[in-house]
Amino acid sequence: MQVELISDGTSLEILNGERRRKVSRRSSHSVVQSLLSALIQRCGSGIGIAGTEWDFRLGAVDGSVTLLVPDVAFLRFDRLATLPRGDRERPTIAPDIAAEVWSPSNDRAFVESKIRKYLACGTTLVLDVDPRTRTIVAIDADGTQRFARDEAFERAGVPWLRFPVADAFAGVEYFE
Numbered sequence: 001m002q003v004e005l006i007s008d009g010t011s012l013e014i015l016n017g018e019r020r021r022k023v024s025r026r027s028s029h030s031v032v033q034s035l036l037s038a039l040i041q042r043c044g045s046g047i048g049i050a051g052t053e054w055d056f057r058l059g060a061v062d063g064s065v066t067l068l069v070p071d072v073a074f075l076r077f078d079r080l081a082t083l084p085r086g087d088r089e090r091p092t093i094a095p096d097i098a099a100e101v102w103s104p105s106n107d108r109a110f111v112e113s114k115i116r117k118y119l120a121c122g123t124t125l126v127l128d129v130d131p132r133t134r135t136i137v138a139i140d141a142d143g144t145q146r147f148a149r150d151e152a153f154e155r156a157g158v159p160w161l162r163f164p165v166a167d168a169f170a171g172v173e174y175f176e
Contacts, residue, residue, distance in 0.1 A: 011053075015113055017065040022053075028131040028175040029071075029103045032168060036099055036129060037072045039163045047160060048076035048096065060092035061121040068114055072099035072127075094118055097158065099127035115139055125158050134169045 011022045033052055041050040054073045059066040073095035083091060098118045100111055115126045119139065128137040134149035140157050147153050147165045154162045 011069060013069050013114075014059075014065055014067045015110070015117060020107075020110060022069055026103055026175070028172045029101050031171055031175070032129060032131045033071045033099075033101050035170060036101070036127070036168045039167055040072060040074050040097060040099075040161065043161045043163060044074055044076075048074055048080070050074045050097075054095070055090040056095055056098075057087075057090055057092045058094055058117060058121045061094060066117060068098075068117065070095060070098035070118075071101040071129075073097065094121040094123040096123065097125045097127065097161070098123050099129055101129045102131060125155060125161075129168065131169060131172050134165070134172070136165055136168065 012019050013022055014020075037050045037052050044050065050072060051074075052072055053069055055067060055069055056073065057067050058064070074097035075091065075093075075095050079093060079096065080088060080091070083093065095118070100106075100114065102111075111128070115128065118126050119141075124140060126139045128139065129135075130137075136147045136153060138145045138147065138153070138155050140155060142155070142157060145155070149166045149169060151165050152162060153165050153168075
């Protein structure tokens with residue numbers, strides 16, 4: 001399955017056959033996305049690779065018509081290496097970590113459906129990131145945990161991923 005582009009260059013996500021336009025990013029969204037990608041990459045250096053707006057063909061995992069584009073994704077090198085070279089650009093496996101950064105135009109029900117799909121297809125950790133409240137909600141097999149900007153992020157399932165939550169939101173105040 002190939003991501004379709006709309007005439008203005010934005011892409012579509014497909015979840016269980018339902019097509020949705022990828023939301024337009026705002027400056028604060030873009031900044032948080034970049035910072036979070038850099039934090040995850042720094043923490044996971046040598047373990048895997050982080051990327052933004054990376055296509056994951058999750059339909060190959062569960063047989064649905066699904067292609068999701070997390071704002072930030074992390075994929076371990078050992079898992080990436082199991083894929084044929086032709087599938088590495090657009091993996092046919094779930095990311096180890098998927099992060100969705102909120103924009104004003106996000107649809108809560110759709111994002112929650114995406115989170116469930118990531119987890120059902122093998123994602124270890126999903127991050128629900130809100131630049132407005134400067135919070136990160138971690139969702140994994142152990143449950144859900146909310147982290148405020150004055151806390152340190154850490155989860156048992158990904159012991160290598162530790163960072164001050166405030167670092168994911170540095171500079172967002174300039175866009176308020």
